[in-house]
Amino acid sequence: MGYVTLENGDMYRVNFTQIEVVAISIDGEVVSYPDKGDAANLTNIPAGNYFDINENPDGFIGGSNRGLLTVPSTGKVTVSNTNKDREFVTAYELDIDSTITSDVSVEVNGKTVSDGDYIADGELVRAAANDTYEIEATEAIMVRSVSNYMTEEDIADIVDAYNPGTPTGATITRSGDTLNIVLNNTVSDWTDVSGTGLFVLAEDLLEDNSILITFPDGSAERIDKGTNAAAAAAQLTPKLGNVSDLTATPIVITVTVENAGSGASVEYTVNLSQAD
Secondary structure, eight states: OEEEEOTTSOEEEEOOOOOOBOOEEETTEEEEOOBTTSOEEEOSOOSEEEEETTTOTTSEEOTTOOOEEEEOTTOOEEEOOOSSOEEEEEEEEEEEOTTTTTTOEEEETTEEOOTTOEEETTOEEEEESSSEEEEEOSSOEEESOGGGOOOHHHHHHHHHTOOOOSOBSEEEEEETTEEEEEEOTTOOSGGGOBOOOHHHHHHHHHTTEEEEEEOTTSOEEEEOTTOOHHHHHHHHGGGGOOGGGOOSSOEEEEEEEEETTTOOEEEEEEEEEEOO
């Protein structure tokens, strides 16, 4: 029981009914305050999969516990259970190749996870066989082969360690993901260039990855995982054509490094030219 006062000063006795509301959040942002027990119709939610982290404190859901909230491209979804606050987080599916499921163990926060489970954004996924790898869940996680599993960051680390030094017959500089190779104007054949370290870098990358090289005309050459430096050079050099075809205007070559275990890939650009 309470009172309300009108603008003219009159007071009236009224009964107030308290309505309890709950909060629904998506990735830490409250998006709705529905009445407790009433379905919440959400809009403008990014498409994807989510689950309530309070109901799944281990950071994943799987098996029969399918409390997955899937938002379509329309951004509209209904949350039916609103008897308490709901805290949804983005979740990514774990995809383990069926041919290696018996050889690999995968865990999140010390708990075993399986193919088809969903992992909360930011959780560390630990995959182990002969080697152990930790992958932060920031996208769908594919485990294809634990023995050569690399993330995009792992690939980038190998490339970042490359130091062109002072090669013979060329000047090599790097800016971010772009490598600039300028042959000296005295170079007339690819054999005049040495000490670049590029095929050693390729061999390091090819230990666990394949490399796809795409040329300006759209043709491409794939160098398979496990190829050594000499074989890579023999495979690639004929595709480069003649040094005499080069000018001071670079030709642009795209190099895509793809990991055989995870499917992760990193793309690099090589600008190849010859000084006037």
